[in-house]
Amino acid sequence: MKRILFPTDFSDVATNAFVYALELAKIMDAEIIVLHTFEMPIIDYQYFPENYSQLFDSFELATFEKFKDEIPKLRALAEKRNLEHITLYHKLMDGDLISNIKECVVEEKIDFVVMGTAGASGWKAFFMGTKTGDAISSVSVPLLSVPLKAQYKTIRNICFTTRFRDKDINALKSVLEIAKITKAEVKCLYVQSLGSDVTDEKIESWKKLFTDEPVTFFIVTSELIQETIIDFIDIHEIDVLAMATYKRSFFEELFVTHLTEKISYKSNIPVLVLQQ
Incomplete structure (x- = not known):
């Protein structure tokens, strides 16, 4: 079975791209890996020697809670389009987005990546170094970049x-x-x-x-x-x-x-x- 990677920050831009991921999964008989990444804040442990680990644990928990709350919204969108049969897997990863995408492509044997971009007003940013733009030269499989205003x-x-x-x-x-x-x-x-x-x-x-x-x-x-x-x-x-x-x-x-x-x-x- 084909596998589609869908990196998301749960923004409107990403959610719009999710529709494309769903429809392509239907056509390709594929399953979707929903990837959300987060980067730990940089904290000087010299000033927080006692509660350093608690700060990180708290940040991880807050990120997980947000991730957990957003997943049902994606499933609801799939149901709305009568695509609830599409299998969704979920990954929450710490670290740089592009590094995590590259790692997932290899480890999860990804065939296709679908991402959102800001659209007409964001084309310059897209090609001049945004996260999606960076992914262009980093991902070894086809990548579909979807503008916010694109309607499937x-x-x-x-x-x-x-x-x-x-x-x-x-x-x-x-x-x-x-x-x-x-x-x-x-x-x-x-x-x-x-x-x-x-x-x-x-x-x-x-x-x-x-x-x-x-x-x-x-x-x-x-x-x-x-x-x-x-x-x-x-x-x-x-x-x-x-x-x-x-x-x-x-x-x-x-x-x-x-x-x-x-x-x-x-x-x-x-x-x-x-x-x-």
């Missing part, structure tokens, strides 16, 4: 951007595996500028390689790469934008430039990140 709907169209590099091939294969499970179509987009070094032969070789797969290749000539991608998302009713991690700098530029206002309208879709 059936995943029918996935956009995967490429420059036809050889290392994009495995990323596209991973996207196609997910597309087959969700019964979605993959639209592989290449925005070709005048200085492009991608040959027609390279493009044709990719088409032949994926000839039997549910993918359509779109070659759009434009010098306005970012605008073209955003328009493509809108025109083709894209439900998920897929990217490979080595393109992080490109997507930083995409999401934090002067296009902010336009992106605020377009960007409330999840981003699927694939480690390369």
Whole structure:
């Protein structure tokens, strides 16, 4: 059985992402590991020599109580969506979030991670060092980052951007595996500028390689790469934008430039990140 890791701080952002975790678990016949992490406060024991351990015990207990109180809310959400049959396991871990995610991915044999991010207003933070952004370069399995304002709907169209590099091939294969499970179509987009070094032969070789797969290749000539991608998302009713991690700098530029206002309208879709 597949396993989905859902890290949460029980915020509205995280709870919205939980809906995606539930729906993907249904489609993938998966179970969900709900992970909540906390970091112990830094206390100078010189000033608390007698009750040092009591302070930590009290902090741990308070964290556990909050965790215990929040779990029924997630179960209630599952019931509301008629997904109470999805198996939920719960982990409460002390330490750094990213370290704990990486540890869980290995120890729990995780296949997929679903996390929340702040949405259009938070894209800059997402790519410039927030917890979710840090996870991009740290997690070895596909990671779906869900903006707060994203409303779950059936995943029918996935956009995967490429420059036809050889290392994009495995990323596209991973996207196609997910597309087959969700019964979605993959639209592989290449925005070709005048200085492009991608040959027609390279493009044709990719088409032949994926000839039997549910993918359509779109070659759009434009010098306005970012605008073209955003328009493509809108025109083709894209439900998920897929990217490979080595393109992080490109997507930083995409999401934090002067296009902010336009992106605020377009960007409330999840981003699927694939480690390369």
